[in-house]
Amino acid sequence: MKKLKHLFLKSFNAVLMAILALLGFANCDRMGLDMYGTPTPEYGVPSVDFIVKGKVINEIDGKAVEGIRISRRFIGTVAMYGTPTLEFNEKSPVYTDKDGNFLTKLSSPFNFSLEFQDVDGVKNGAFKDTTIFVQFDEGKHILNLDVELKPKVKETDE
Amino acid sequence: MNKKPTLRKRIGLELFRRLHKNNVKLHTLNTLFWECTLRCNLSCKHCGSDCHVSAEQPDMPAKDFFRVIDEITPHVNPNKTFIIFTGGEALVRRDLEACGLELYRRGFPWGVVSNGMALTRKRLDSLLAAGMHAITISLDGFEEAHNWMRSSSNSYKNALNAIKMLVPEQEIEWDIVTCVNRKNIAQLTEFRDFLISIGVKSWRIFTIFPVGRAAEYPEFQLSDEDFTTVLNFIRDTRKEGKIHLSYGCEGFLGNYEMEVRDHFYTCRAGVNVGSVLADGAISACPSIRANFNQGNIYEDNFWEVWQNRFQSFRDRNWMKKDECADCNMFRYCEGNGMHLRDENGKLLVCHYKRIV
Numbered sequence: 001m002k003k004l005k006h007l008f009l010k011s012f013n014a015v016l017m018a019i020l021a022l023l024g025f026a027n028c029d030r031m032g033l034d035m036y037g038t039p040t041p042e043y044g045v046p047s048v049d050f051i052v053k054g055k056v057i058n059e060i061d062g063k064a065v066e067g068i069r070i071s072r073r074f075i076g077t078v079a080m081y082g083t084p085t086l087e088f089n090e091k092s093p094v095y096t097d098k099d100g101n102f103l104t105k106l107s108s109p110f111n112f113s114l115e116f117q118d119v120d121g122v123k124n125g126a127f128k129d130t131t132i133f134v135q136f137d138e139g140k141h142i143l144n145l146d147v148e149l150k151p152k153v154k155e156t157d158e
Numbered sequence: 159m160n161k162k163p164t165l166r167k168r169i170g171l172e173l174f175r176r177l178h179k180n181n182v183k184l185h186t187l188n189t190l191f192w193e194c195t196l197r198c199n200l201s202c203k204h205c206g207s208d209c210h211v212s213a214e215q216p217d218m219p220a221k222d223f224f225r226v227i228d229e230i231t232p233h234v235n236p237n238k239t240f241i242i243f244t245g246g247e248a249l250v251r252r253d254l255e256a257c258g259l260e261l262y263r264r265g266f267p268w269g270v271v272s273n274g275m276a277l278t279r280k281r282l283d284s285l286l287a288a289g290m291h292a293i294t295i296s297l298d299g300f301e302e303a304h305n306w307m308r309s310s311s312n313s314y315k316n317a318l319n320a321i322k323m324l325v326p327e328q329e330i331e332w333d334i335v336t337c338v339n340r341k342n343i344a345q346l347t348e349f350r351d352f353l354i355s356i357g358v359k360s361w362r363i364f365t366i367f368p369v370g371r372a373a374e375y376p377e378f379q380l381s382d383e384d385f386t387t388v389l390n391f392i393r394d395t396r397k398e399g400k401i402h403l404s405y406g407c408e409g410f411l412g413n414y415e416m417e418v419r420d421h422f423y424t425c426r427a428g429v430n431v432g433s434v435l436a437d438g439a440i441s442a443c444p445s446i447r448a449n450f451n452q453g454n455i456y457e458d459n460f461w462e463v464w465q466n467r468f469q470s471f472r473d474r475n476w477m478k479k480d481e482c483a484d485c486n487m488f489r490y491c492e493g494n495g496m497h498l499r500d501e502n503g504k505l506l507v508c509h510y511k512r513i514v
């Protein structure tokens with residue numbers, strides 16, 4: 001019930017912000033509001049994303065691979081002071097574009113792995129799944145990660 | 159400019175008022191100050207306006223603050239909960255990087271408010287390596303005005319060096335904050351052009367009210383005409399678009415709303431902003447009087463306090479008294495910022511009434 005109430009209030013705020021924008025009071029970014037209409041604080045940016053971006057290519061010919069699904073998986077514990085061990089898949093995977101580029105956001109710089117899966121069959125080529133454990137440089141919020149995928153070998157070739 | 163809001167602004171204010179009421183019901187904690195020390199490397203003339211606790215108060219052990227972080231973590235989105243180290247002067251704490259890195263590892267964005275005195279290249283690099291996400295540096299005008307205010311002959315040089323180091327940094331958000339007073343108001347335009355010339359992109363201005371040590375210096379108190387001049391200066395600078403300038407968060411400003419800030423006025427203390435003070439007190443913004451403290455981390459669970467107390471912050475009808483009693487702007491202003499209420503809840507200054 002409480003979740004429903006919160007959802008209603010947040011949706012209500014989104015409508016109010018849309019009306020404010022229509023009245024010429026700028027969009028929510030320029031108004032210093034987050035997506036639910038909460039003003040941002042004075043002392044800097046209220047949110048942070050740990051961004052992994054890069055390009056997926058074919059290991060053999062170096063060509064970009066489109067349509068690869070990238071899923072984020074968190075495993076482990078990160079805290080000194082008591083946060084329990086967690087293991088979960090973050091929602092909403094992302095896909096590489098026609099140039100093989102991708103960008104995904106993580107909630108923590110540690111203990112994430114990214115799973116690269118070919119989910120469109122032979123379209124755009126057939127590739128083996130690959131899992132990469134993400135390692136940000138300490139203190140950084142952006143990680144550039146280029147990935148080479150191995151093509152699947154046809155059974156008749158083996 | 160007429161200080162009464164136009165019809166269009168009134169409609170905007172009404173909508174924003176509804177939005178704020180929803181936010182009060184949600185009271186999402188997204189900003190948490192940690193007054194990590196009361197020690198300071200300066201003795202600023204205006205400081206007493208906000209600090210009432212002796213600097214003999216020892217620094218809070220980091221593990222005590224992180225117990226609070228543990229208490230809130232299951233209930234907030236760490237990525238959207240901004241932790242701000244403040245003081246005193248936060249950089250005098252030698253374990254600041256260790257604390258910051260611990261927050262970084264847990265996914266919390268964190269930042270520092272500093273006078274810049276101790277921000278050397280080495281220190282900045284170590285803060286960046288610990289995942290610092292934002293920093294605010296105080297610079298109160300040119301050398302004479304700044305050093306007068308900070309009571310130190312080196313303070314301007316050090317703050318300026320700190321700012322110049324920040325200019326090329328791409329991965330963090332940073333801004334300059336300036337207290338406008340009688341000593342520097344005449345140089346505002348020149349100072350703005352100077353900030354633009356050295357590469358400053360974001361600047362905030364605030365004015366001070368006559369409380370504590372600040373009350374002893376008449377130089378701090380702007381006349382109503384000067385105060386209005388400052389608002390006009392901010393409005394005009396924003397129109398030029400060469401630097402992102404805002405007036406501080408305090409004060410309802412009538413028809414200047416949306417002209418000098420990015421959003422309509424609202425006091426987020428106790429609605430979205432909480433704090434852990436040096437002695438463990440739980441409050442909202444650190445500058446709010448101690449009689450509004452809502453608990454203490456050594457006795458209470460922070461999250462329980464955040465959820466179940468803070469009534470005087472979230473329902474401000476109690477402020478509709480004295481000069482606010484018959485004011486037709488109260489529905490938008492709700493009695494001005496919480497930090498502008500004295501020990502007896504009496505309003506110290508009304509920004510709207512100062513506009514001429």
